Amino acid sequence: MENNHPYQTLLKQHFGFEEFRPGQLEAIQALLEHHRLLCIQPTGYGKSLLYQFPSCLLPGITLVISPLLALMRDQIEHLTQRFHIPAASLNSDQTDEENARAREQAGAGKLKILFVSPEQLDHIDRFNFLRTLPISLLVIDEAHCISTWGHDFRPSYRQILHFIQALESESPDIKILGLTATADPRVETDIQRQLSSARKPLRVLRESMDRPNIHLSVIPSQGIASKLFLCQTLLSRLEGSGLIYCATRESAELVAEYLQQQGLSTTAYHAGLDPEEKRKIQTAFSQNQYKVVAATSALGMGIDKGDLRFIIHFDIPGSITAYYQEVGRCGRDGSKAEGILFYDPADRKIQEYFIDAALPTAENFEAVRSFICSAQAPPNLTKIKQVTGLHPTRVTLVIAELMEQQFLKKESLKGSQVYLPHQPLAALDLSRYTTQHLVKTEELQKMVAYAEQREQCRMALLRKALGDQKTESCGHCDGCLKTLPKEKVPAEALARVQAWLSNRPIPIAETRTYRISAGFSLLDGRLRTPLFVRFMQQRASSQQMDEELLALLKKQASLLSPVAAVVPLPSQTWKSRREIAAELAKHLQVEVADILSWKTCPEKRQGELLNNDQRHQNVAQQMQVEPAAKIPEGPLLLLDDYMGSGATMKEAARALRQVTGNPLVPFTIASIKWHLGKPGFV
Known part of the structure; x- marks a missing residue:
């Protein structure tokens, strides 16, 4: 020019x-x-x-x-x-x-x-x-x-x-x-x-999809512990800063926590963080205050940082196109960068879950439409999720499709968007979602094939999948060089990481709602350790305390800042509630303040419900502080058997905030993740 x-x-x-x-x-x-x-x-x-x-x-x-x-x-x-x-x-x-x-x-x-x-x-x-x-x-x-x-x-x-x-x-x-x-x-x-x-x-x-400065490789792995050790090993040799992509928020937090324990400057970033916290992390990362950020796509696709030197994928993405977009965040300044994918065949289950969660059925459409047609007043999105119990993603998909095909219309009512029935011009056509399911399943198969092959040029495979007609070999990926991964996971190192996973306290983030302080859980339900399995099996049938659990309880309780009392949350099913509260209080040398009760017992157990909107509704406004209760001065440790949606803990905090401004610290035996759209936990 x-x-x-x-x-x-x-x-x-x-x-x-x-x-x-x-x-x-x-x-x-x-x-x-x-x-x-x-x-x-x-x-x-x-x-x-x-x-x-x-x-x-x-x-x-x-x-x-x-x-x-x-x-x-x-x-x-x-x-x-x-x-x-x-x-x-x-x-x-x-x-x-x-x-x-x-x-x-x-x-x-x-x-x-x-x-x-x-x-x-x-x-x-x-x-x-x-x-x-x-x-x-x-x-x-x-x-x-x-x-x-x-x-x-x-x-x-x-x-x-x-x-x-x-x-x-x-x-x-x-x-x-x-x-x-x-x-x-x-x-x-x-x-x-x-x-x-x-x-x-x-x-x-x-334009050509070639990114000649990115060196691609795949490292076979097996289980979370091996991938955590691989992250630690790689970061000891990788220069500059980068991202570790994780499929879920929980994985991002786990990776960041482990790397922090190893002395690395890192943090987690995902859509569940407070907006102000997101801004702080993004600013700090752009100023190179972190070596690495463990992130979901909430940050990864949008970070405007041209000098990222590496992208590590902790979990396999759902498609080659998603992988190309994510790994393409590194090396935008033209200098050498590395794109490393950990591949554990079991990880495809995560992506299969995402695919299924995004596929609404004819019954889902009928459930949403039937409720809106029969509702006494036009419902908003939250009400629809509460009544139908569908996975939140599915509810959004169903409403969008019903709107598109004119089965529904929306109106603004006192600042809230509500939905009303509308007379469609034709029968409901769901072929779009059949197509989408086939596309996503096919894309995942291609991504798995990319990860499993070791003979062809990886950049050429990505470019061909994205429509480049002519693709030459890059000359420096592990496929071109015919190299095997250098990183190995020694048995001793694997055992150390597994021990850390089993014994670490699981953080509970502070929340502004009702000013709940940070706390932690003892057992991570995702890992399915023998101790977790025993606790969940026995919690509703036995008052006896597991000796291993008691030892872990005392060990981790020592990490707590001083509290004035242990406040057990009311429970209809946790048989050893009083005994564990007493042991915890004895170890901390504080009193048990059994001051919370149900005004009206929830109609259902949280595990029977289908999504978190139902779980919040199930306990909302149901808890109270006993009228004659004496509130101890100082921080209160809120004890519960497990935390899933956090709805019960928030309800306890709401009740306590009616009578006290004391710091409230959550502490649970287990941390779980509920299924969405069906009962039970993952």
Whole structure:
């Protein structure tokens, strides 16, 4: 490009760059001239400039729809502080005040770029507000989510099509830009079909998916203990900072906790953290205060940190496209980086669970529709989850589909979104979910095949799966080099990690609701240790205390900060409740304050219920402090047999907060994870 090109001056003045990266100018010109564009480019390609630059040329506001909340924060900071482009966001990680301020700025014409999560379009009031803005460019980030054939199809993305139709009726010349790093030819065709109009077909620009600086490898592993030791070993040799991807929040917290015990600067990041805590972690990580962050995709896909030197996958992802996107977060500065995948064949069960959880049945649709049709008052989402007992993901999917096929309509009632029955034009069509289940199962099989093979070039396999027609070998992955993993797990080291897993206290995070302090549980239900199994089998039938459990109880209780009393939570089934409370109090040299009781016993045991909304409803407002109870001065240790949803512990804290401001410290024998959509624990 010649230096006197008019865009060159703007690039330097606004963004401080001397040159466009290859393909950027072509994409920007195509968008401005043809109005609708899909860019399929690898992670780290500089896709953000493709809407940031046009926003400086176009009137009105650029609306960016993105699921990557962590990336929103980074982008806004860059835009406002570095490029002096006014930007803000609307999303669930912000406070009501922050979202209100963003709406005010957007409505007053004070913003050039507004980021919103796709879920914002699900809410009728927010949908209508966004329609009022003078939008000249609509950007769909992670555009593969709009396709049923995509690895990460999201029902909330269906609202984008309705939003486009609403905007077109008022602004026919609106420009549309789709961005993705993971669209194979089938997904590309589907996106083209959905985003094209009769007057304005969608143009596609596809770049090579090659990332020549990323060195890929797979390390076979067996069990959590071996993977924890492998993390420790790898981090002793890997330079710079990086991410460890985990499939679940619990895994992320476990990995971070273990590495902290080994003296490494690390923390966990996932969607369940408080928004302010997320901001702190993200800022600290960007400033290299952590060697590694163990994260779910809540951070991993959205972190704007170009110098990540490694990505480790603790669990196998659900698809090659998801893996490419995640491992592509490293080495965006062009320097050498490593992408390492731990492969335990048993881990595919996690992804199979995710696939099944996202597949609603005809019975699920009937349950939701039947309840809404028979409800005395239009229900909101929480009420629907409470009554149907379905997995929360399924409820969201079912409602989105019923809305799409006009079986339901939504209204805003006193600030809350409610759902009403609507007369459909045709019978319910669930073929989309049959297709999606087949796609996800097929994608998982391909990912497993990638992990199990050791002969072919790994980067070439990824590129071929993503639609690159010509793929040469990278020359430096373990497939090209024909190397076996160097990392081994000695039996002695494995035994040490397993002992740590069995004996460690499981942290219970502090919560702002009712000001519950941090605490811990003794036994991790996910590990199914013999001690855990014995406790869960005997808790409802025997008053005798297990000697091994008693020894562990005394050992871990010594880690507690001083408390004034042990407060056992009421229980209808825990037979050794009084005995364990007495032993714990004796060891701590404090009293037992048996001051909590049920005003009305819950109708069902928590384990019989189907989701956490039902569990919270089951115990809400049911507990009380005995009227004549004397509250000890000082921190109170709240003792229960196990914690799953945390609903019973929160209800105990609610009751106590009616009469005392004392610190409340949760302490349970076991920590479990409930099934969602069916009774029992995982």
